[in-house]
Amino acid sequence: MDSDEALYARVKRGDMLAFDDLYARYAPRLFGFLRPQLPTRADAEDVFHESLLATLENDEVAFDRGSFRTWLYRIARNLVLNRARSQGRGENAMARLAPLVDDPPPAADERAAQGQMLRALDGAVARLPSPLSEIYHLRSSGLSYEEMALVLGIPLGTLKSRMNQMVNVLREELKPWTAR
Amino acid sequence: MDCTLIQGHLIGYHFATVSDDERAEVEGHLVACTACLRTYLALKAHVDRGTTDDDVPSEAARLRLRAAVQTRFRPTPARRVGRWFTRPIPLYQGLAVAAAVVLAASLGPTLAHAIHLGPAAHAAERVDSARPSAESLTIY
Numbered sequence: 001m002d003s004d005e006a007l008y009a010r011v012k013r014g015d016m017l018a019f020d021d022l023y024a025r026y027a028p029r030l031f032g033f034l035r036p037q038l039p040t041r042a043d044a045e046d047v048f049h050e051s052l053l054a055t056l057e058n059d060e061v062a063f064d065r066g067s068f069r070t071w072l073y074r075i076a077r078n079l080v081l082n083r084a085r086s087q088g089r090g091e092n093a094m095a096r097l098a099p100l101v102d103d104p105p106p107a108a109d110e111r112a113a114q115g116q117m118l119r120a121l122d123g124a125v126a127r128l129p130s131p132l133s134e135i136y137h138l139r140s141s142g143l144s145y146e147e148m149a150l151v152l153g154i155p156l157g158t159l160k161s162r163m164n165q166m167v168n169v170l171r172e173e174l175k176p177w178t179a180r
Numbered sequence: 181m182d183c184t185l186i187q188g189h190l191i192g193y194h195f196a197t198v199s200d201d202e203r204a205e206v207e208g209h210l211v212a213c214t215a216c217l218r219t220y221l222a223l224k225a226h227v228d229r230g231t232t233d234d235d236v237p238s239e240a241a242r243l244r245l246r247a248a249v250q251t252r253f254r255p256t257p258a259r260r261v262g263r264w265f266t267r268p269i270p271l272y273q274g275l276a277v278a279a280a281v282v283l284a285a286s287l288g289p290t291l292a293h294a295i296h297l298g299p300a301a302h303a304a305e306r307v308d309s310a311r312p313s314a315e316s317l318t319i320y
Contacts, residue, residue, distance in 0.1 A: 014255040019246060027242070032235050045241040053248055110215065114222045121191075121226065139195060140227050160197075167197045171188060178187035 004068035011056060026052070026069075030076060033141040036125070037080050037133065047083065051076035070150040073143060077134065077151055084130075117177035124173035132166040135159070183209075183216050190220050194227060 002010070002021070010018035030051065035044040055061060055072045066074070125136055138148045149159045186209045192198040193206045210217045237245075269277075 011249065012253055014250075014253045016246065016250055019249050023242065023246070027236050031237055035235050045237045048237055049241065049245045049248070052245060053252070056249060057252065110218070114219060117219075118222065118226045121223070142228070163195060164197050167192045167195050170191050174191065175188065178184065178190070 005063050008056070008061075008068050023052070026072065029141045030072065033073070033137045034076060034080065036137060038083065043083065047076065047079045050079055054079070066150050067147070069143065070147045073138065073141070073147070073151040074153075077138075113177070117174060120174055120177050121170065124170050127173075128166065128169060131162060132169065135162050135166050136170075139163070183213060186210075186213070186216050187219060190216075190223055193220070194224055 002018070004022065004025070007018045007022045007025075011022060027048075031044060031048050034047050034051075035041065038044045038047060051072060054075050055068070058071070058075070061068075061071050125133065128136060134152065135148065138151060143151065145156060145159060145163075149156045152159065154162075186206055189198055189202055189206050193203060198206065210220055
């Protein structure tokens with residue numbers, strides 16, 4: 001199986017089979033990272049499109065300064081931030097999940113309780129402030145701590161500190177569903 | 181740790197922010213408690229789910245992107261020529277070229293001189309200059 005970097009080089013030579021492989025590799029995770037941070041599905045598709053194309057076209061991409069994955073997520077993140085500045089963010093994501101916040105108290109059935117906990121988790125994540133929300137979604141996309149630090153442009157120590165903050169916020173939010 | 185405390189640590193355990201002692205306690209509990217294990221696995225699957233079918237770009241979006249990439253990176257004659265000049269050269273080819281250059285550099289002046297002067301000049305040069313020429317003989 002070719003590495004991301006090898007597929008990247010083949011795509012730049014016009015090899016569309018390599019593009020299909022790269023797309024299959026990153027479409028679910030990258031779109032999963034983008035979708036919660038953007039108001040509509042169409043916005044997420046646009047940013048996904050721009051991210052992949054910009055990464056392929058960017059002459060500054062050099063794999064001695066980060067893997068293909070870190071470059072892709074870094075560019076995607078910057079595009080999300082640009083959209084957020086121009087459109088305003090947060091409200092639509094919260095509105096999408098707001099009805100779930102007022103769910104009834106947990107039921108006795110384990111599966112129902114798990115479902116309610118997970119919905120509470122989604123609500124808590126939607127309410128996270130932007131720096132912590134980014135970290136949650138990057139980690140959920142499978143990036144390592146080192147890759148996340150590269151994407152966000154922050155030291156590893158700062159990243160770990162924010163990760164701790166994020167977990168503490170989520171733990172507090174999930175207390176009603178875990179402290180039974 | 182009882183289940184209540186364990187479940188409070190599951191999110192931190194998943195994101196690897198718990199201490200070594202806490203991790204050991206969580207793991208020890210998960211091995212023994214199937215309810216908490218199921219809860220953890222559900223949490224892990226939910227956080228790491230990446231995407232559901234709803235969370236992938238549409239087929240139309242995929243085709244649009246594919247077409248854009250194909251147009252942008254379609255091989256053209258100019259790109260093919262450029263790639264030929266910038267292609268990586270295998271080591272053995274590079275060494276062969278380097279050896280040829282060195283050989284040409286060392287033999288070049290000799291060959292060039294021979295070509296310039298021609299065969300007659302070579303013959304003249306073979307004359308023993310120590311022998312006196314006719315002009316140098318003086319007959320007294």
